[in-house]
Structure formats: structure tokens, C-alpha cells
Amino acid sequence: METGSDPARPDPFALVMRVGNALRLSAVNVPARRLGLDAGMTLADARACVPSLLTRPADPVADARALDRMAAAMARFTPTVGVDPPDGLILDITGCAHLFGGESGLARQAMALAGYGALHALASNAAAARAMARYGPEGEAEGEDGVRRLPLAALELDCDALAALRRAGLRTTGDLARLPMRAVAARFGEETVTRLRCLLGEAASPVAPRPARSPIRMEARFAEPLIRTDDVLDVIESLLVQAAREMEIRQAGGRRFVVELCRSDNARRGLMVETGQPVRDCAVVLRLLRERIETLADPLDPGFGFDSVSLAVLRAEPLPSSQPELGAGEGRDAPPDGLAALIDRLSVRLGPQNVFRLVPCDRHLPEKAQQPVPASRARGIAWPVDGDRLPRPLMLFDPPQQVEAIAGVPDGPPQRFRWRGRLHDVRLAEGPERIAAEWWRKRTGHFPGKAGPTRDYYRVEDMAGRRFWLFRHGLFAEKPDPRWYLHGLFA
Amino acid sequence: MPMLEPGRLHEVFVQGDDRAAGMVFALCRDRERCGEKVLLVRSGGSLRFCGEGLALMGIDPARCTFVAVKEERDLLRAGLEAARCPDVAQVVLETRGRFAGYDLTAGRRLALAAGQSGACIIVLRCDAPPRSSVAWTRWAVTGAPSVPLETDAPGWPAMEAELLRWRGGPSGGRWRLEWDADHGTFRETDRAPAPVSGAVVPLSCVREGGDGDRKRSRAA
Numbered sequence: 001m002e003t004g005s006d007p008a009r010p011d012p013f014a015l016v017m018r019v020g021n022a023l024r025l026s027a028v029n030v031p032a033r034r035l036g037l038d039a040g041m042t043l044a045d046a047r048a049c050v051p052s053l054l055t056r057p058a059d060p061v062a063d064a065r066a067l068d069r070m071a072a073a074m075a076r077f078t079p080t081v082g083v084d085p086p087d088g089l090i091l092d093i094t095g096c097a098h099l100f101g102g103e104s105g106l107a108r109q110a111m112a113l114a115g116y117g118a119l120h121a122l123a124s125n126a127a128a129a130r131a132m133a134r135y136g137p138e139g140e141a142e143g144e145d146g147v148r149r150l151p152l153a154a155l156e157l158d159c160d161a162l163a164a165l166r167r168a169g170l171r172t173t174g175d176l177a178r179l180p181m182r183a184v185a186a187r188f189g190e191e192t193v194t195r196l197r198c199l200l201g202e203a204a205s206p207v208a209p210r211p212a213r214s215p216i217r218m219e220a221r222f223a224e225p226l227i228r229t230d231d232v233l234d235v236i237e238s239l240l241v242q243a244a245r246e247m248e249i250r251q252a253g254g255r256r257f258v259v260e261l262c263r264s265d266n267a268r269r270g271l272m273v274e275t276g277q278p279v280r281d282c283a284v285v286l287r288l289l290r291e292r293i294e295t296l297a298d299p300l301d302p303g304f305g306f307d308s309v310s311l312a313v314l315r316a317e318p319l320p321s322s323q324p325e326l327g328a329g330e331g332r333d334a335p336p337d338g339l340a341a342l343i344d345r346l347s348v349r350l351g352p353q354n355v356f357r358l359v360p361c362d363r364h365l366p367e368k369a370q371q372p373v374p375a376s377r378a379r380g381i382a383w384p385v386d387g388d389r390l391p392r393p394l395m396l397f398d399p400p401q402q403v404e405a406i407a408g409v410p411d412g413p414p415q416r417f418r419w420r421g422r423l424h425d426v427r428l429a430e431g432p433e434r435i436a437a438e439w440w441r442k443r444t445g446h447f448p449g450k451a452g453p454t455r456d457y458y459r460v461e462d463m464a465g466r467r468f469w470l471f472r473h474g475l476f477a478e479k480p481d482p483r484w485y486l487h488g489l490f491a
Numbered sequence: 492m493p494m495l496e497p498g499r500l501h502e503v504f505v506q507g508d509d510r511a512a513g514m515v516f517a518l519c520r521d522r523e524r525c526g527e528k529v530l531l532v533r534s535g536g537s538l539r540f541c542g543e544g545l546a547l548m549g550i551d552p553a554r555c556t557f558v559a560v561k562e563e564r565d566l567l568r569a570g571l572e573a574a575r576c577p578d579v580a581q582v583v584l585e586t587r588g589r590f591a592g593y594d595l596t597a598g599r600r601l602a603l604a605a606g607q608s609g610a611c612i613i614v615l616r617c618d619a620p621p622r623s624s625v626a627w628t629r630w631a632v633t634g635a636p637s638v639p640l641e642t643d644a645p646g647w648p649a650m651e652a653e654l655l656r657w658r659g660g661p662s663g664g665r666w667r668l669e670w671d672a673d674h675g676t677f678r679e680t681d682r683a684p685a686p687v688s689g690a691v692v693p694l695s696c697v698r699e700g701g702d703g704d705r706k707r708s709r710a711a
Contacts, residue, residue: 339528339556339578346558346569354535354559358542358552370542372557380553383546392543394511399537420507427636430644461645465636466508488541489508491515491548491634491648491670 012050015058016043026058027087030117060086070114071210077110082126082207088133089114090126092207123147127198127205131156147199148174155195164188173199216254216313218242225264225305229293232261232306236289239311240282253278253319257285258312264304273348276340276376278319284341291348343375352376360384364435366457366487367398390433391459393469393488403470405484410476413458417470419486424462431458432472453478459490467491492666492679493657497580497611499627500602504616504655510538510585512634512650516668517583517613518550519677527580528554530573532566534587535559548648549675563592567601574604574612585615598625621655629656635667647672649680 012032014025023043035050046053063086071089074081077100080092093106100106107120121132128147135154136146150173152165165188170176176184176196185193197203218239226232236259247253255278259271273288293300346355356372359381363369405417413429437452439445445452453474461467467490474482495501495517505513518529529550531540542552558573560566563586570584586593593614602625605612614626621629631653637646647670654664668677 339530339576342530342572342576342579343556345572350558350560350565350569356557356559357555358540358545358557360542366541366543370552375556383542383552385546389543391547392541394515394541394544394548395538396541396544397537398539401537428639428643428645430640430642459645461637463636464508464634465649465651466512466634467637467645467648488544489511489538490544490645491511491650 011054012037012052013054013056014046016055017058017060025055063087073113074110075210076113077106079212080207080209082209084130088130090130090207092126092209093122121146125198125201125205126207127195128201131199148172148177150199152176154199155192157192157195161188161192165192213250216243216246216250216316217310218246218312219308219310221308222306225302225307226309227302227305229300229302232300232302232309233286233290233293235309236311237282237286239309240285243311243313244280244282247280247313247316247319248321250316251318251320252316253280254285254313254316255279256313256315257289258314259289260310260312261300261306262308262310263302264307267303269300273344274315274352274376275344276347277344278317280319284344288344288348291345295349340376347374347376364438366392366435367396367400390457391490393467393490396488397486400471400485400487403484403486405470405472407472411456413460414470414484417484417486419468424464424466424468426460427463428461429458430460432456433458435471449478453482457487492652492664493628493654493660495611495613496627498606498609500598500605500612500614500625502614502616502621502624502626502629504619504621504629504631506633507618509632509634509650510615510617512648513615513617513632514583514585515548515648516630516632516650516652516677517615518545518581519548528556528578529581529583530556530558530576530579531583531585532558532560532569532573533583533585534563534566535561536587548670563590567592567597570612570614571600571604574601574610575608576610577608579608579610581611581613583613583615585617586619587617588619590616590619593624595623595625602627626656627658628654629662631655635669638669648677650677 010031012035013029014032014037015027016023017026018024025037025039025041025043025046027039028037032050032053037046037050037053043055067083067085067087067089071081071083074089074091078091078093078096082090082092084090091110093103097103097106100109103122107122111118111120119133121129121136123129123132123146131150131154132146135150152162152170152173154173155162155176157165165176168187173196176192177200181193181197184196194203198205220235220239226235243254254275256272256274261269261271263269271289271292273285273292275284275288279285343355352374353372355375357375357378358370359373359378360383361369361371401419403417403419405414407414411432413431414426416423416425418424433456435455435457437445437454439451442451444450455471455473456475457469457471459467459469468486469488469490470484470486472482472484476482501517503513503517540552540555540557545552545555558569560569566584566586570582573579573582601612601614604610621631633651635649635651637649640646649667649669652666652668654662656662666679667681669680670676671678
């Protein structure tokens with residue numbers, strides 16, 4: 001796999017790393033390889049061969065991180081994904097291939113997901129697949145024959161052992177496999193035999209999959225049912241302490257906590273709280289849970305008592321443990337009381353949709369140009385400020401309020417309008433700003449006249465100095481008697 | 492003109508149609524707080540904030556958190572919690588009508604919380620008669636006729652603010668504020684310039700005709 005390869009620009013390209021006192025190529029792309037370059041060459045030699053060589057400094061840490069991300073992405077094909085550093089992945093696709101249209105289909109999809117110029121091979125064991133991907137010729141027959149036709153370099157022995165094998169007249173692994181193993185071991189070393197047996201599948205070459213994280217889940221069962229809610233909260237607190245310990249070990253913090261209460265008559269009650277920031281502090285979560293219980297539509301009815309209580313952290317995010325500061329003895333244990341905590345508390349009490357921020361949307365209609373997003377989920381998105389645009393009001397009516405308006409000329413601004421029974425005489429008016437309906441969102445919108453009414457917006461000021469945003473819903477060409485609506489208030 | 496000081500409770504009274512003006516007064520009065528976090532608590536209604544409109548008045552919508560509540564009790568509670576939060580620089584509570592729950596006790600609580608956290612708490616009261624409270628300042632804000640642009644288009648936002656009560660000094664002032672687009676702030680201007688007199692036929696002091704004759708004879 002080549003980091004940074006760009007399929008649109010097939011120039012020879014290489015990553016360069018300082019090894020010892022020399023700059024050496026650490027990876028090359030396919031055009032560079034065709035020109036005779038290879039990893040391990042010094043940069044000076046490579047430049048002498050290919051003066052137009054493009055280079056970038058290698059970044060092994062970023063490579064490892066990218067490989068990790070890729071391994072996580074491969075989890076959609078198989079649960080057993082092993083990382084083969086520095087640049088390989090091993091997927092155990094036993095029993096998974098039929099879901100993706102066979103082995104070749106799976107390989108194709110995996111290559112597409114990987115997104116780099118990658119090579120792949122399929123074999124009956126991990127070592128063989130690895131060797132064939134790295135040393136086998138492309139498009140070669142796979143399986144047992146393919147392994148036996150690999151060059152001896154596929155054994156990845158040191159230079160001396162490899163030279164000894166070559167000197168004995170051996171060319172491929174198949175040549176070596178035909179010899180009696182005892183003699184091979186005596187002459188070329190134990191290591192050669194071990195590698196060969198791994199390739200041929202006679203010895204195990206296990207894949208070390210990335211461990212799947214077990215969910216954080218705590219449970220408490222009681223000999224006698226609990227009746228009082230306070231007792232239940234005490235139990236939840238002790239579960240939270242356990243969960244916090246577990247999360248501390250994993251260096252994670254919970255974003256979503258679910259408590260399930262099982263009643264003795266088998267009724268189950270779930271309580272869920274979400275936080276905007278990863279949290280490990282029991283007091284914070286307990287406070288949110290108390291909020292949640294207080295705002296339940298029907299109160300927590302213990303009935304004949306709760307038999308068991310379970311707590312699960314459904315969503316966790318990385319949260320490194322912070323080092324307590326010296327000299328901050330009292331303030332240290334105080335719960336964090338920032339805006340995030342406030343938003344969490346309000347979201348739990350009032351519902352997440354009622355504590356929101358506004359996020360811009362790329363739409364024309366003024367009421368659709370923004371969207372409320374729960375504040376715990378909203379990330380800071382910059383609002384585009386365009387000085388050339390006509391001003392928008394501070395507040396919008398949703399839905400727009402119908403008004404009775406009289407315009408001087410059919411397509412002109414209103415001269416007076418009646419809103420909520422009060423008559424407003426228009427002193428100043430600006431417009432129209434014509435906003436067409438979003439015809440592309442309607443099934444038959446592209447036919448003439450089917451897109452929906454166009455709006456003509458006017459910014460008007462009445463005699464008392466109030467500024468309104470009015471629109472006429474529809475052109476006179478579109479409908480005979482278009483109505484007027486008040487859509488917003490300017491400051 | 493007194494500022495809306497941080498760490499104090501302020502009240503702004505507006506009539507229904509002037510809500511936008513009152514809201515802008517509450518949000519934009521002081522430029523120093525323009526980078527800080529704002530929490531707006533309002534009872535849900537048909538009127539929503541428009542992000543582009545906020546951005547136009549120099550308020551970044553990304554730093555505004557909106558809280559929609561259904562009941563007065565929730566509004567006061569959310570407002571009080573926000574007032575206690577040290578991260579929030581400004582809390583605006585928008586209320587409509589009588590708002591019975593907002594009594595002297597509730598106001599005192601808000602004022603104390605503001606004093607502790609240093610937040611500026613503004614209670615925007617729509618369609619409510621001013622009554623005694625513990626607020627540091629009390630304002631009545633109405634929209635004011637703007638200076639028209641060249642094409643007879645409505646000009647920059649303008650409003651009239653009347654100081655009804657000020658604990659730190661004399662009350663009773665009245666100011667006309669107009670948006671200064673160059674500096675992105677409101678500045679005080681003279682009262683709306685008197686309309687230039689057009690061509691009007693002057694009245695003579697002695698009127699002709701029967702009516703004038705009668706008056707003259709009575710005066711004699």
C-alpha cells in the first residue's frame with residue numbers, strides 16, 4: 001500500500017526517510033517501480049536514475065494511524081482483521097465471502113474501501129496470503145500452486161540464508177518443499193523450515209485480530225425487591241462507580257448511559273441520559289438521572305419492588321484521565337459546571353430538541369435556510385456572512401402569518417396591511433426580493449407552473465417605525481389572487 | 492446612557508410588535524460581550540430566531556444556545572441555572588404577558604445569581620405593564636422610524652429606549668439608537684430629524700369669507 005499515491009498523477013513518486021546518515025526511499029509508487037526504483041535506495045541514486053522523482057518525507061506514525069483506521073473500516077467484511085505492520089492487513093474471510101458476492105467480490109470491495117493502490121491475495125492461511133500479496137506476481141493462479149511458485153524471497157530470511165539457498169540451485173518455495181525437511185533444517189537452519197511450513201499451511205500462522213471492546217455493562221440483583229426510589233438511586237450510584245472504574249481503565253468517558261430497572265412483575269423501565277461531553281464523574285451522571293426521573297411523564301412506579309438494576313454505557317468516547325492539580329484541594333472535586341453541563345441538564349429536563357443551536361443549511365427558502373440542532377450534538381459551524389445579500393429579519397414566523405394587504409400596483413409593495421386586527425400604513429418599502437419555489441425537490445416541479453408559487457419579499461417600515469418582512473405568495477401570472485403573509489420582524 | 496452591566500439583572504419592556512427591537516437592544520447593546528456565550532430562554536411560540544438575521548446584527552449564531560420552554564416555571568428555573576453558570580456571559584429570558592411567577596423573590600434570586608457568576612441577565616417582557624422589581628435597570632424599547640436610504644427603502648435599524656428605572660443614578664432618560672453599520676454597533680443619535688417642510692400654503696391670520704367676518708365682529 002502506498003501512502004500518498006495519486007492515481008490521477010502517474011508521476012514517479014517516493015517517500016523519503018532518513019536512515020542512518022543517508023536519505024533513503026521508504027516507499028515508491030508503481031511508475032517509480034517501473035523505472036527501476038525500489039524502497040531502500042538512497043535518494044541520491046534514485047535522483048540520478050529519475051531526475052523528475054517527486055518525494056515527500058515519510059511519516060510512519062501517520063501511516064500506522066491510517067492503517068489502524070483502515071483495519072477498523074474492514075470490520076464490515078469480517079470480525080477477524082489483523083494488522084500486519086507497517087503496511088498490511090490480514091482478513092480472515094472464512095464464512096464471510098458469500099455475503100459480498102464470493103471471494104473475488106469481497107476482495108474487490110475491500111480494495112475499493114482501502115482506497116490506496118493496494119495488492120491483495122487469497123490463500124488458505126494467513127502467512128501464504130501475505131507472502132503471495134507481497135511477493136507473488138499479479139494475476140497469478142492462487143491456492144497451493146501459487147504458494148509453491150513463489151520466489152524464495154517470500155520466506156523473508158536474512159541475506160546469508162537466502163544466498164545459501166540460491167547457491168544450492170533452489171529458485172522457488174516449491175523447489176525447497178520437495179526436499180526432505182530434515183536435510184533442509186540441517187543445512188539451511190531451523191528458521192527456513194519454520195517459515196516454509198507456515199507458508200504451506202503445515203504450521204499455524206494465526207491472525208491476531210483487533211480485540212472487540214466488550215460493552216461496559218453493570219448489573220445488580222437483589223435478594224429482596226427494592227421499594228424506595230432513593231435506594232434504587234443508591235444502587236445506581238454504586239453501579240456508576242464500577243462503570244467509572246472500568247472507563248478509567250479504558251481511558252474513556254460515557255456519552256450515553258442507560259439504566260434498566262426490572263420490576264418483580266417483569267415490567268421493565270429504561271432511563272436514558274445523554275451528555276454533550278464524555279463523562280466519567282458519577283455525580284454528574286447521577287444528577288442527570290435524578291433530573292430524568294423528575295421529568296418522567298409517569299413517575300417511576302416501583303410496584304412490588306425492583307428485582308434488578310442494570311447500567312450500560314452505550315456510547316463511549318476517549319477521555320484521558322486528567323492529573324489533579326496541586327493546591328486545588330477543595331475545588332478539585334467540585335463537579336464541572338460549565339456550559340456543556342448546563343446544556344446536558346437542560347436537555348434532560350426539557351428534551352434535547354428544546355435546547356438547540358441554529359445551523360445553516362444550503363437552501364433558498366428563508367425558513368429552510370437554517371435548522372435547529374440539539375446543542376449537545378451541535379458543533380461550531382461558521383455562518384456565512386455575505387454583505388451583498390439582502391438583509392434577513394431577526395425573527396421569523398413559523399408558519400408565516402397571513403395578513404390582508406393592499407398594494408398600489410399589482411406587482412408593487414403593499415401600501416397598508418392589517419395584521420392581528422391592527423392596520424399598518426407602510427411608510428418605506430424595499431423590494432421585491434423574488435424567491436422561487438424549490439422545483440427540483442418536487443416530483444413534477446420541472447413542468448411549467450407545477451413548481452409552486454413564487455414569493456416576492458418586501459421589506460417595509462410602517463409609520464410607527466416598525467420594520468416587517470412581507471411576501472406575496474405567488475405572482476399574478478401564477479394565480480389570480482395571491483395572498484400576503486408576514487414572515488418576519490426586523491429590529 | 493447607562494450600560495447593561497454584567498453581573499446585574501435588567502428588564503426590557505416591549506410591546507408585541509417591537510419584540511425584535513427589544514431583543515436586539517438586549518443582545519447588541521454592548522459590543523464588549525460580542526465574543527461570549529449567550530443563552531436565550533424563551534417560551535415556544537410561532538416566532539423563531541433567524542440565524543442570518545442574528546449574524547447581520549453582529550451576533551454569531553454559533554455562540555447562541557436557544558432553550559424553548561413551555562411553562563413559566565421551567566423558564567425561570569432554566570434562567571436561574573443559566574445565571575449560575577460561569578461560562579455564560581449573557582442570559583436573555585423572553586417572557587410574554589403577566590408572568591406571575593416572576594415576583595420579587597424570583598427576581599432577587601436571579602439578581603443574586605447574576606452577581607455571583609458575573610453574567611448579564613436580561614428579562615425581556617413583552618406586552619406587560621412595568622411593575623416594581625429588583626432589576627438594576629428597567630427599559631422600555633420601541634422601534635423608531637429609520638432614516639430612509641436613497642431609494643425610499645427602510646434604513647438601518649433604529650429604536651427608542653427609555654430608561655424607566657436605574658438603581659445607580661437618575662432615571663427618565665430617553666435615547667434614540669441607530670445601527671452604525673460601519674462599526675457594527677448601535678450609537679446614540681439625535682431624535683428623528685423633523686421632516687423637512689414641503690410646499691405648504693401659508694395661513695393668513697385674518698381669514699376671508701363669512702367665517703372670518705363673524706370672528707372679527709365678535710372680537711370687536
